[in-house]
Amino acid sequence: MFDQVLPYLDYLESWMADWDATLQMDDKRKLYSDISKYMRTYGKKPEAFQYLKMYHSLFQGESADLLKKPEVADQTIQLIKDAITLPVIIQFDDVLMLDSVKALKGTKQEGLVTLCEVFLSGTVDDLKEFQKKNGQLFDEHGLNFQDAMSKIRLLTLATMARGQSELPLDEIAKQIQESPSSVEAWVVRAISEGVIDGRIDQLNRKVLVKSAFLRKFEKEEWNFLDSKLSQWIDNLEEVIKFLGEQKNKVEDA
Template identity: 85%
Template sequence: MLPAVIQFDDILMLDSVKALRSTSQGNLVGLCEIFLSGSVDDLKDFHKKNEKLFDEHSLNFQDAMSKIRLLTLATMARGQSELPLDDIAKRIQESPTAVEPWVVRAISEGVIDGRIDQLNRKVLVKSAFLRKFEKEEWNFLDSKLSHWIENLEQVIKFLGEQKNKTEAGRTAESPSGMPDKHFDFQALTA
């Protein structure tokens, strides 16, 4: 199994891979589908039903479990700013004391971007790898880009207003660079 491969939606879109679904190798495609959107339980069930497949193709089940745990962590982190370590432990089916190394590995392998808050036993998430990029993700990206465009338009409008105010202030000044208003020094000394 290609240990570094975590992006499966592109693989599953290949015509040659689609053609494998209806062959004796169809279960390999099923395994890729689990990596695309499945869970730890899905992989365990698949392994029970297809143990021979792992042996035939020299697939290491523990390597597959490592991959699905990292991918599950990515799915959990999507759209979240914080993840309790105990919740992660439950979803990846690890003990609460053994979950931190999984988070460190996910960060080091680029599956998530964040840091561990050990005091509060949670992960502070900046971003996460998307296991699949479909219509929902395109809609999310569209809404984010639309929001950024609106913000930039507001900044441009504000800067234009500030420029106009500055230019208007300059025209109110006399040619000597001093304001046209007369300053009353006697009022200061009184």
């Protein structure tokens, strides 16, 4: 009867708040886990991923013994596989911050965590190097290398576009290792999927960039944002100063 419950899942958090007095942590985890499984059965994989991430968020701060239990480890592997294979998932810092994901380090599944780190901040060359050393990991977990390459190309483009107002198409082609004749299609895809906001100047073979997706948000990104805000504030102060001067000229006249 899950299909009858599905339309009401938007109310789940408020329901759980009402049930909090009687709902144990294990109950909450099982609820998110079960919903994720049902979503997957219904072919709603992005939604299944989101509920599975809620499940893992409930393990923050737990002991290493609990995090390494087979049922938790299996769910962690599924979460990472979803993040890698789903085209709509391009954010990896929130996955890597989960304690259940960190717990895979030092185990035979550590390669999955390393692969997530490639998607967090790596390049096309980094993914190729990883695949060369860990080709069996793709086969073991049913991961498609070409799909992974498509994602890393888009993320590499996001990194290139950060803080830039324009990018030459030939430079993009070089960095994502695509032919100059097909690079426009990749830019169009990046724009349509929200990786960058901009448009293509076909005459000058450039991408005019308004903004770009940030693959991670750490100290470097905060400093970058701070510099941008300072620049905007300075620009606004100049505008206000100019308008004041013009107002005074009009009043004097």
